[in-house]
Amino acid sequence: MDIKNIAILGSTGSIGTQTLEVIKANPDKLIAEVLTSNTNADLLIKQAKEFNPNAVVIADETQYNKVKEALQDTDVKVYAGEEALSQVVQMNTVHTVVTAIVGYAGLKPTISAIKAKKKIALANKETLVVAGELINQLCEENSVPLIPIDSEHSAIFQCLVGEPNKVDKIILTASGGPFRGKTKDELQNITKAQALKHPNWSMGAKITIDSATMMNKGLEVIEAKWLFGVENNQIDIVVHPQSIVHSMVQFTDSSVKAQLGLPDMKLPIQYALSFPDRWDNNFPRLNFADYPNLTFEKPNFDTFQCLNIAYKALNDGGNMPAIINAANEIAVDAFLHDKIKFLAIPELIEKATANISFIENPTYNDYVNTDTETRKFTKSLI
Numbered sequence: 200m201d202i203k204n205i206a207i208l209g210s211t212g213s214i215g216t217q218t219l220e221v222i223k224a225n226p227d228k229l230i231a232e233v234l235t236s237n238t239n240a241d242l243l244i245k246q247a248k249e250f251n252p253n254a255v256v257i258a259d260e261t262q263y264n265k266v267k268e269a270l271q272d273t274d275v276k277v278y279a280g281e282e283a284l285s286q287v288v289q290m291n292t293v294h295t296v297v298t299a300i301v302g303y304a305g306l307k308p309t310i311s312a313i314k315a316k317k318k319i320a321l322a323n324k325e326t327l328v329v330a331g332e333l334i335n336q337l338c339e340e341n342s343v344p345l346i347p348i349d350s351e352h353s354a355i356f357q358c359l360v361g362e363p364n365k366v367d368k369i370i371l372t373a374s375g376g377p378f379r380g381k382t383k384d385e386l387q388n389i390t391k392a393q394a395l396k397h398p399n400w401s402m403g404a405k406i407t408i409d410s411a412t413m414m415n416k417g418l419e420v421i422e423a424k425w426l427f428g429v430e431n432n433q434i435d436i437v438v439h440p441q442s443i444v445h446s447m448v449q450f451t452d453s454s455v456k457a458q459l460g461l462p463d464m465k466l467p468i469q470y471a472l473s474f475p476d477r478w479d480n481n482f483p484r485l486n487f488a489d490y491p492n493l494t495f496e497k498p499n500f501d502t503f504q505c506l507n508i509a510y511k512a513l514n515d516g517g518n519m520p521a522i523i524n525a526a527n528e529i530a531v532d533a534f535l536h537d538k539i540k541f542l543a544i545p546e547l548i549e550k551a552t553a554n555i556s557f558i559e560n561p562t563y564n565d566y567v568n569t570d571t572e573t574r575k576f577t578k579s580l581i
């Protein structure tokens with residue numbers, strides 16, 4: 200088997216660092232070819248010294264000199280700036296691009312990687328939420344496979360491997376986040392610290408808040424539509440607090456397939472890089488006797504308004520998912536900076552959906568403009 204050279208967009212984040220752990224554990228199969236960060240120069244430098252990649256990019260140009268000087272005794276090429284992210288994924292030596300940047304910032308370099316015919320291991324769900332139709336079209340034109348890293352979508356993907364039959368339903372599991380079982384009233388005075396405490400997963404700050412509002416599950420419903428080509432009414436959510444069943448597929452004969460495992464992102468990351476193979480590893484094994492109660496319940500659409508917002512955006516289509524994504528990014532950032540209350544997150548997103556112009560068949564430029572306008576509008580309300 201050929202060694203795969205991996206570019207990690209966002210190597211300093213939660214998914215990025217876990218991808219490097221997978222690479223480190225498989226030195227005969229994977230090489231870290233490109234590493235990138237936004238502002239975290241120290242960790243990028245440390246990673247570059249350890250993994251000796253071909254190139255690194257620091258998106259924040261003001262830190263170029265710091266990174267360049269720190270790596271002057273190495274062969275690592277150092278670039279800076281947003282544009283460099285899109286260029287570096289096109290390098291001849293790159294085989295697969297792991298998109299582990301958080302948010303809309305992942306869209307442009309992902310498009311660039313697809314156009315350069317690189318395989319995509321997709322963690323950055325916002326890319327598909329904003330521009331799923333365009334991404335699918337580009338993948339088809341360039342014969343590029345898009346393998347999901349998100350644990351639910353990896354589970355569905357694994358259930359569908361080798362399965363020629365029609366899907367009846369996709370059932371996404373949700374942990375329910377830290378506020379499962381609460382009423383909307385009880386969420387009035389939620390603090391940042393409470394919202395950042397996810398019961399089962401350790402993740403970056405933005406997705407952790409998205410899990411607390413359940414916008415994460417809403418974004419995942421939209422992500423699933425584009426990954427698996429199903430109709431909107433074929434995607435269901437079931438709350439499963441133990442996060443052991445990672446998602447299910449129901450077929451037209453009523454049979455349901457599920458993928459199970461301990462909650463550890465390294466498995467879906469490894470699978471996205473090993474596919475179609477499975478590689479041996481020493482990850483802890485699931486012992487069913489440790490989980491005598493696997494439970495399932497309906498999501499609470501009254502408490503978690505973001506679920507309604509996301510389903511509505513899915514049904515409206517056009518640039519509506521891009522609007523809710525941009526407004527959500529601004530609102531979550533404001534919440535993380537103590538500028539708004541927890542329940543203001545869905546309120547701000549709803550205001551954006553009512554105020555930004557709807558475009559039924561958006562082009563790439565429409566997505567860009569929608570994102571810019573929505574950010575500006577949402578910020579003006581804070």
Ligand code: NDP
Nearest residue numbers: 209211212213214236237238239300301304322323402403
């Ligand atoms: P983190 O916040 O932990 O990491 C984000 C990474 O992206 C960092 O390397 C960061 O650099 C970089 N980055 C952030 N903003 C920019 C920007 N504007 N330009 C360039 N680089 C940028 O996020 P996660 O790893 O948690 O999540 C990454 C993606 O994966 C998200 O889309 C998330 O929804 C998805 N995902 C994550 C899961 C998880 O378990 N964490 C599970 C499933 C999906 P720096 O360190 O310098 O800030």
